[in-house]
Amino acid sequence: MNPAQPGPRTLILNSAVSSATGMVDGFFEWFGNLGMFFWQVLHAAVTPPYEWRELIRQLDEVGSKSFPLVVMAGSAIGVIISLEARYSLSRFGAKSLFPATLVYTVIQVMGPIITGLVVSGRVGAGIGAELASMKVTEQIDAIEASAINPYRLLAATRILACIMMLPLLTVVADACGLLMGWLAQTLVEPLSFHQFIQDGFKGATFNAFLPQTFKTAVYGLIIGLIACFQGMRTRGGAEGVGRAATNSVVLASLFVILADVVLVKFILVVFP
Amino acid sequence: MTTAYDIPIRQKRSDADGNAQIIAVENLCKTFASHTVLDGINLSVNRGETLAVLGRSGTGKSVLLRLIIGLEKPDSGLVRIHGQNIVGLTLDQIGEIRKKMGFLFQHAALYDSLTVAENVAFPLEHHQREMSRSQRGDRVRQLLAEVGMESDLGKMPSDISGGMQKRVGLARALALEPEILLLDEPTAGLDPISSGEINDLILKLQHERQMASIVVTHDLYSAKTIANRLALLNEGEVVIEGKFEDLEQSNIGFVKEFLKQS
Numbered sequence: 196m197n198p199a200q201p202g203p204r205t206l207i208l209n210s211a212v213s214s215a216t217g218m219v220d221g222f223f224e225w226f227g228n229l230g231m232f233f234w235q236v237l238h239a240a241v242t243p244p245y246e247w248r249e250l251i252r253q254l255d256e257v258g259s260k261s262f263p264l265v266v267m268a269g270s271a272i273g274v275i276i277s278l279e280a281r282y283s284l285s286r287f288g289a290k291s292l293f294p295a296t297l298v299y300t301v302i303q304v305m306g307p308i309i310t311g312l313v314v315s316g317r318v319g320a321g322i323g324a325e326l327a328s329m330k331v332t333e334q335i336d337a338i339e340a341s342a343i344n345p346y347r348l349l350a351a352t353r354i355l356a357c358i359m360m361l362p363l364l365t366v367v368a369d370a371c372g373l374l375m376g377w378l379a380q381t382l383v384e385p386l387s388f389h390q391f392i393q394d395g396f397k398g399a400t401f402n403a404f405l406p407q408t409f410k411t412a413v414y415g416l417i418i419g420l421i422a423c424f425q426g427m428r429t430r431g432g433a434e435g436v437g438r439a440a441t442n443s444v445v446l447a448s449l450f451v452i453l454a455d456v457v458l459v460k461f462i463l464v465v466f467p
Numbered sequence: 468m469t470t471a472y473d474i475p476i477r478q479k480r481s482d483a484d485g486n487a488q489i490i491a492v493e494n495l496c497k498t499f500a501s502h503t504v505l506d507g508i509n510l511s512v513n514r515g516e517t518l519a520v521l522g523r524s525g526t527g528k529s530v531l532l533r534l535i536i537g538l539e540k541p542d543s544g545l546v547r548i549h550g551q552n553i554v555g556l557t558l559d560q561i562g563e564i565r566k567k568m569g570f571l572f573q574h575a576a577l578y579d580s581l582t583v584a585e586n587v588a589f590p591l592e593h594h595q596r597e598m599s600r601s602q603r604g605d606r607v608r609q610l611l612a613e614v615g616m617e618s619d620l621g622k623m624p625s626d627i628s629g630g631m632q633k634r635v636g637l638a639r640a641l642a643l644e645p646e647i648l649l650l651d652e653p654t655a656g657l658d659p660i661s662s663g664e665i666n667d668l669i670l671k672l673q674h675e676r677q678m679a680s681i682v683v684t685h686d687l688y689s690a691k692t693i694a695n696r697l698a699l700l701n702e703g704e705v706v707i708e709g710k711f712e713d714l715e716q717s718n719i720g721f722v723k724e725f726l727k728q729s
Contacts, residue, residue, distance in 0.1 A: 235558075242559070244593075333576035336538050340572075341590040341639075342565035344558050 232346075232424045236354060239347035246348050253356035257318050261364055268313045269368030272305045273297070273376035281380060291394075294386075297376045298395035303407045306369040308455055311414035313368075314361060315447035319422040322353050323443025326426025327436040335427060350427065354419030361415035365408050402466040410458045417454055418447045487514050488550075489647055489679035490535060495544035496703075497530055504530050506703035508544070514646070515677040517669075519684055519694035521725070526700045528683040529573065532649045535681065536570050537561045548647065566594055568647040569640030569678075573655060575632035577624035583635050584620040587611060590642045610638040614668060630661035637668065641676075648672070648680040654689045666692045687729035699725060 201209070280296045326349060329335045338345045377391045422443040429439040488511050495508040504527035512518045520528050533539040535546055537553050545552045548564050556564070577586050587607045591598060598606070611617045614634040624632055633653060640648065653669065654662035666689050673680060673693070684690050690697055691711045698708040701721050707714060714722055 239558075244596075329578075332579070333572050333574065334578055336533075337570070337572060337576040337578070337639075339538060339558070340536055340565060340568070340570040341593070342562040342643075343590075343593050344562060346558070 228428070229420070229424055232350075232427070233420060235346045236350045236420070236423070239344050240351035240355065242347075244347075246352050249348055249352040250355060253352045254360060256321075257314070257353075257356040258360040258363065261314050261317055261360070262367065264313050264317055265310055265364045265368045266371050268309050269301075269306060269371035270375040272309050272368070273301060273372030273374065274379045276300050276305065276372070277376035277379040281383070293380060294377075294391045294395035295397065297380075298373060298399070299403075301372040301376065302369050302404050306372055307365050307407055307411045307414070308452070310361065310365040310368045311411055311418070311451040311455070312448055314357070314364060315414070315418045315451055316444055318357060319418050319443040319447040320440045322419065322422035323426045324436055324440035326350075326423060327429035327439035330427055330429045331432055331435055345427070350419075350423040353423055354416060357415035357419035358412045359415070361411040361418075362409050365411045369408070406462045406466045410455075410462065413454055413458060414451045417450045421447045421450060488512070489514050489548070490681065491545075491547040491550075492531070492535065493545040493547070495531070495534060495546065496542045497527065497534060497539065498542055503703050505534070505541075508700075508703075508705060510698055510705065510708070512679045512681055514679050515673070516696065517673055517680040517682060517694045519682045519690035519697045520700060521684065521687065521690055521697055522700035523725075524685070527703060528700060529651050531700075532570070532651050532681060532683055536565060536568055536649060566643055567645055568649065569643070569645035571633065571636045571640045571648075571650045571653055573652040575624070575629075575636035577632055577635055577639070579624050581624075582620065583611065583616065583622050583624065583627065584608075586624065586635055587638045587642055590639065594643055606642070610641055611635070613641070613672070614638045615664070628661075630657045630665070633657070633665060634668070637665075637672075641672065644676075646678055648678045650680065650682045650684075652684055653682060654684065654686050662686065662689060665689075669693045687726070 276297055277293075280293055280300070281290070284290050284293055284296065326335070329349075335345050335349065338348060373395070377386065377388055380386055380391075381388075425439045425443045425446065429435045431438075490510075490512040492508055492510050495505050496503070497505040504525075508531065510518065510520075510531075520531060522528050530539060534541050535548075537546070537556070541554060544554075546554055548567070551564065553561055553564055577583075578589065581589065584604075584607050587610050588603055591603050591606060595603070608617055608620070611620065614637050616631060616634050616638065619627060619631065619635075624635070627635070637650075637653070650669065653665050657665065669680075669682070670693055672678070682690065682694060694711075696709060697711060697714060699706045699714065699722060706719060707717055707722050714726060717723065
């Protein structure tokens with residue numbers, strides 16, 4: 196064997212190092228580009244002219260059109276928690292804690308995250324695919340060529356709509372979860388709704404619920420930002436559109452879950 | 468660091484006929500990955516003049532238009548619109564200059580969720596907010612009538628042909644009464660009759676509005692019909708620039724070959 200030629204083990208190692216370096220580069224490049232995109236959107240959002248009409252259209256798109264999905268997801272979660280909680284609490288002889296368990300689990304834990312995930316699926320894919328399709332057919336270039344800032348018209352309005360609607364949708368999901376959870380319980384073991392609410396919220400403060408609900412505004416920022424970013428940087432025809440939609444959903448869902456980890460800790464520290 | 472605003476605005480140069488220079492590109496270079504698309508391009512267009520940019524596919528003709536309207540950033544060189552260098556301006560700064568420019572995309576790039584009329588009204592809604600709804604409607608009808616599309620106001624872009632889409636794209640490009648018109652392959656993919664109609668339309672608009680225009684095309688007949696001057700690009704450079712007769716009389720091998728094949 197020629198001593199100047201690298202052996203197969205060296206070649207494999209070099210290739211592995213080079214692909215790992217490429218992945219790390221890609222990771223930091225993606226975050227760098229996302230940061231610059233966010234800065235451009237932020238600048239566009241706070242400087243006139245403001246795109247009120249488009250914002251209202253997006254509020255409807257994100258809010259009203261996600262409403263049925265959030266109602267169904269919230270209701271299902273309420274029923275599931277009710278069934279599980281009743282069974283577990285009965286085993287430990289703590290059935291009297293059922294209302295508080297349901298209220299705290301739905302409002303503090305499941306309502307916000309389920310709403311975030313449901314909206315990231317519906318809205319993230321929608322925004323990602325819509326903007327990607329506009330990008331590959333040069334419609335975004337046409338907007339820019341018409342002297343209209345696409346970051347203001349397309350991105351800022353969609354991100355703001357997500358930020359504004361997520362907390363409201365979370366309240367809807369929470370309400371549906373509590374109502375259906377109580378209904379599932381009361382069908383088996385009658386409990387008045389008044390009693391359920393009184394026991395569930397006994398000793399509760401605003402600090403216990405409001406930060407958990409309003410943290411979903413951060414989910415909204417994540418969903419809107421990632422979907423707009425993925426959509427507006429798309430290349431490569433129909434395949435690119437599909438990739439943008441998929442990446443929007445996957446990345447938005449992933450970052451919503453990761454953000455939840457940070458936000459839960461943050462809320463526990465700031466609102467003890 | 469020198470910014471676009473540090474460069475003094477040039478006095479508008481005039482030619483012998485007193486026509487102001489509206490567009491000027493100087494030493495423009497653009498590279499994608501390792502491929503140099505434009506390599507030191509120099510061109511200028513005066514008011515009321517139409518320059519046709521010809522060349523083989525992939526020679527950077529469309530990139531040149533995108534650089535002129537600021538959709539791409541050059542690696543080096545200047546793009547002057549009314550004497551002001553637009554390279555390095557922010558989106559909002561360049562937006563003010565783009566209001567004076569109309570751009571017809573190769574595939575029209577109509578907004579597919581809006582009707583024909585809404586597409587044309589789109590720039591008016593954003594830049595002429597003082598216009599009442601009825602005034603805007605009248606203006607849209609007038610623009611669509613100019614391009615022969617007044618009977619298709621309510622149709623969606625997907626319901627009309629490619630030629631009709633280009634007409635609507637042209638009406639949209641004219642909505643803000645631009646002083647500069649950039650046309651990317653206006654007759655590509657059209658049948659000879661539609662091509663002729665688009666050429667006649669561009670000629671009519673040029674005659675009426677005296678805009679400075681750049682037309683990127685493969686279609687030599689179209690270029691000869693609508694342009695005052697032609698520029699032939701090859702391998703990122705302007706091989707020849709002048710009237711059609713200058714191209715015909717040229718001894719440059721590529722020019723002869725291009726004319727022969729066209």
